[in-house]
Amino acid sequence: xxxxxxxxxxxxxxxxxxxxxxxxxxxxxxxxxxxxxxxxxxxxxxxxxxxxxxxxxxxxxxxxxxxxxxxxxxxxxxxxxxxxxxxxxxxxxxxxxxxxxxxxxxxxxxxxxxxxxxxxxxxxxxxxxxxxxxxxxxxxxxxxxxxxxxxxxxxxxxxxxxxxxxxxxxxxxxxxxxxxxxxxxxxxxxxxxxxxxxxxxxxxxxxxxxxxxxxxxxxxxxxxxxxxxxxxxxxxxxxxxxxxxxxxxxxxxxxxxxxxxxxxxxxxxxx
Amino acid sequence: xxxxxxxxxxxxxxxxxxxxxxxxxxxxxxxxxxxxxxxxxxxxxxxxxxxxxxxxxxxxxxxxxxxxxxxxxxxxxxxxxxxxxxxxxxxxxxxxxxxxxxxxxxxxxxxxxxxxxxxxxxxxxxxxxxxxxxxxxxxxxxxxxxxxxxxxxxxxxxxxxxxxxxxxxxxxxxxxxxxxxxxxxxxxxxxxxxxxxxxxxxxxxxxxxxxxxxxxxxxxxxxxxxxxxxxxxxxxxxxxxxxxxxxxxxxxxxxxxxxxxxxxx
Numbered sequence: 001x002x003x004x005x006x007x008x009x010x011x012x013x014x015x016x017x018x019x020x021x022x023x024x025x026x027x028x029x030x031x032x033x034x035x036x037x038x039x040x041x042x043x044x045x046x047x048x049x050x051x052x053x054x055x056x057x058x059x060x061x062x063x064x065x066x067x068x069x070x071x072x073x074x075x076x077x078x079x080x081x082x083x084x085x086x087x088x089x090x091x092x093x094x095x096x097x098x099x100x101x102x103x104x105x106x107x108x109x110x111x112x113x114x115x116x117x118x119x120x121x122x123x124x125x126x127x128x129x130x131x132x133x134x135x136x137x138x139x140x141x142x143x144x145x146x147x148x149x150x151x152x153x154x155x156x157x158x159x160x161x162x163x164x165x166x167x168x169x170x171x172x173x174x175x176x177x178x179x180x181x182x183x184x185x186x187x188x189x190x191x192x193x194x195x196x197x198x199x200x201x202x203x204x205x206x207x208x209x210x211x212x213x214x215x216x217x218x219x220x221x222x223x224x225x226x227x228x229x230x231x232x233x234x235x236x237x238x239x240x241x242x243x244x245x246x247x248x249x250x251x252x253x254x255x256x257x258x259x260x261x262x263x264x265x266x267x268x269x270x271x
Numbered sequence: 272x273x274x275x276x277x278x279x280x281x282x283x284x285x286x287x288x289x290x291x292x293x294x295x296x297x298x299x300x301x302x303x304x305x306x307x308x309x310x311x312x313x314x315x316x317x318x319x320x321x322x323x324x325x326x327x328x329x330x331x332x333x334x335x336x337x338x339x340x341x342x343x344x345x346x347x348x349x350x351x352x353x354x355x356x357x358x359x360x361x362x363x364x365x366x367x368x369x370x371x372x373x374x375x376x377x378x379x380x381x382x383x384x385x386x387x388x389x390x391x392x393x394x395x396x397x398x399x400x401x402x403x404x405x406x407x408x409x410x411x412x413x414x415x416x417x418x419x420x421x422x423x424x425x426x427x428x429x430x431x432x433x434x435x436x437x438x439x440x441x442x443x444x445x446x447x448x449x450x451x452x453x454x455x456x457x458x459x460x461x462x463x464x465x466x467x468x469x470x471x472x473x474x475x476x477x478x479x480x481x482x483x484x485x486x487x488x489x490x491x492x493x494x495x496x497x498x499x500x501x502x503x504x505x506x507x508x509x510x511x512x513x514x515x516x517x518x519x520x521x522x523x524x525x526x527x528x529x530x531x532x533x534x535x536x
Contacts, residue, residue, distance in 0.1 A: 008345055012349075014335075014352075018352045019355060022367065024370075041373050042377045042378075042380030043380070104528055107528065111468065115493055115512070115516050116280075116510075116516070117275045117279060118497070118500060118513070120275035121275050204362070206474070207497075222360045222363075223362070226479055243363050246363055247359050247360075250358045261358075
């Protein structure tokens with residue numbers, strides 16, 4: 001009994017310590033500038049205001065940054081999962097020559113440190129005239145994610161029973177029909193997990209955004225947050241509000257797809 | 272994906288400012304590195320990062336997974352609490368902690384409350400503490416992630432093994448040491464490769480908190496490569512730095528691929 005209480009006290013304390021930074025920043029985001037100036041960032045709040053959120057949303061234009069983020073993230077997720085599922089379907093269900101080599105090459109592309117690709121890709125994007133466009137950013141994310149998604153989906157599709165496909169073939173379904181009507185619905189759990197994961201990965205990206213995009217009005221919200229620091233020097237309450245805004249979309253996706261999300265992270269581990 | 276990588280290797284052998292044509296210098300960039308003090312700092316910091324960030328997140332994540340593996344009341348909440356930071360971007364994480372490290376912020380207040388007021392310093396602006404002040408938030412976010420990987424691994428361990436060990440009179444510690452840990456071999460190798468690759472890639476959090484400064488004291492190879500490429504536009508030298516990162520990561524990548532290959536057969 002005492003042991004159990006001790007366990008819960010200790011774990012409760014650790015959990016609290018873990019969440020405390022988040023709560024503290026939320027508290028700061030509602031404090032007024034005068035309050036922070038007078039009492040310091042370490043004190044308990046003496047004020048309550050929404051003006052910080054208004055500053056971050058309108059003056060710093062986080063609204064536009066969020067739109068940019070969604071304009072990049074949503075097409076990139078759909079496109080890369082769509083392409084990856086077709087590729088995985090082909091590799092898993094048909095005997096394509098060298099398919100294992102193809103798969104491993106794709107996976108290796110994903111494991112490469114991005115640094116080796118930064119300069120060539122930024123130069124290439126400039127050369128074809130897509131520098132500083134959201135399209136270039138989408139293309140980079142699709143290219144970078146494709147290998148890993150194909151690898152995971154391939155593993156998943158390969159384990160589906162062969163009889164299903166044979167039955168569909170006997171019923172007269174062609175490869176396209178089998179893919180869309182049989183395989184894809186069965187792959188939904190894996191697609192949901194990868195979808196939730198890739199959404200946060202792409203949404204949270206910093207390195208590629210600052211490499212491919214230059215102008216402020218095209219920046220997605222994650223790199224735009226860094227710009228906020230320059231804009232509101234030492235207005236930490238506004239910066240806190242901006243941080244909270246930028247965190248909301250990924251938290252929402254996480255809460256909505258919680259089970260898939262955690263399952264997805266574990267995909268690599270249990271294999 | 273591979274053509275740009277090949278280009279990256281080629282550029283590492285050149286000197287290029289991005290305007291005129293790249294000039295072939297052979298291995299000149301690499302011999303420059305040897306006498307480049309910033310490179311040596313970055314390499315040393317990357318090693319520290321690997322040991323502290325990598326090591327502590329494995330120890331912390333594994334410990335938490337052991338504590339939270341049994342399904343009982345409250346465990347769900349504890350797991351969720353530890354996992355929450357994982358969904359934030361590293362930039363969000365960096366800003367949250369920057370707020371703390373401000374003069375008179377929460378960190379200073381805590382130090383003063385427990386009577387360590389003398390130790391207070393501008394954490395991120397002091398070359399002696401900057402690197403460690405960045406590792407703490409990185410760990411805060413990584414431990415939950417590693418925990419999830421281990422929780423999945425622990426779930427896959429056959430409970431009959433524990434029962435057998437218990438019957439044989441093994442203590443809780445012995446069960447962990449001789450049953451759990453050997454059973455987790457597969458997960459360990461995944462975690463290890465994830466950690467090494469993550470460490471070498473670590474860029475966002477350092478860039479958002481210190482940009483590698485002050486005076487390069489928190490510089491990692493990845494941040495040094497980025498600023499060399501896009502701020503001082505020495506594209507050849509930056510490519511050579513990228514090659515170093517690649518070579519360091521290669522061993523781990525190969526290990527991972529061999530494992531993946533074996534499972535495919």
